[in-house]
Amino acid sequence: MYKSYYSLAYEPFSKGLKVTDSFASHSYQEALSGLDYLKRTKGIGLIIGEPGAGKTFTLRTFKESLNPSLYQVIYFPLSTGGVMDFYRGLAYGLGEEPKFRKVDLFRQIQDGIERLYRERKITPVFILDEMHMAKDAFLQDLAILFNFQMDSTNPFILVLAGLPHLRARLSLNQNRPL
Template sequence: MYKSFYSLAREPFSKDLRPQDAFLSTDYKGALNALTYLQKSKGMGLLTGDPGVGKTFTLRAFKETLNPSLYHVIYFPLSTGGVMDFYRGLAYGLGEEPKFRKVDLFRQIQQGIERMAGERKITPVFILDEMHMAKDAFLQDIALLFNFQMDSTNPFILILAGLTHLKT
């Protein structure tokens, strides 16, 4: 009823909205441009915003621009678990059977990233969503886990996404 009243072709804010149907607001275009820069520079980025502004939609739109033969996307929204859950989730995302000890998992993940980027020439893209709920220990381990060759190279793309207070 409201669709015909407002002359809408489909439901606004639907979960099945495709990126090509998105309203190209200044904020949306800016976020996509920042993610594209991150893709080219290979590094770490932060995407924050208020609830419902379209952070995850923007991440989905960005993911669709990535060539699957050049990029392997690992989407991980489980930010309320422990550090070991985080490590296991990343290992699964890399196609690895997780080891049991933290030190072994740490090495397994780093080697998996290096193998994927070095041997297979595929850039792993880690999208960690809902990170505003993550514990401090979780966030501290991210800095350790994604440190390669004494912090001189990034063989991956890492995107942390969450509510605005994640910046603090």
């Protein structure tokens, strides 16, 4: 009823909204520009916003803009698990059967990232959503896991997304390396 009254072709703000149907607000364009910069330079980026602001939609737009021959996207929204759950999830995302011990998983993930990047010329893109709920141990391990060749190279793209208080958590001393 309201769609005909307002001459709408589709339901606004529906979860099935296509990228082409999005409203290109200033903050949306700014977020996409930041993600495009991250795509060119590689490394770690942060998307912060209030609930319903369009963080995940923006990340989906970014994912759809990536050439699947050059990028492999691993989307991981399970931030409430432990560090081992996180490691296993990343290993699965890289197409690996997760090892049992943390040290083996760590090496398996780093080797998987290096193999994709160096041998197959594919940049892994890790999108970690809902990170405002992540435990401190999870955040601390991120800085260690994504340290390559004594922190001299970034053979990946890592995007952390969450609510505004994630920024405050990342500014705490124990999370500053991230």
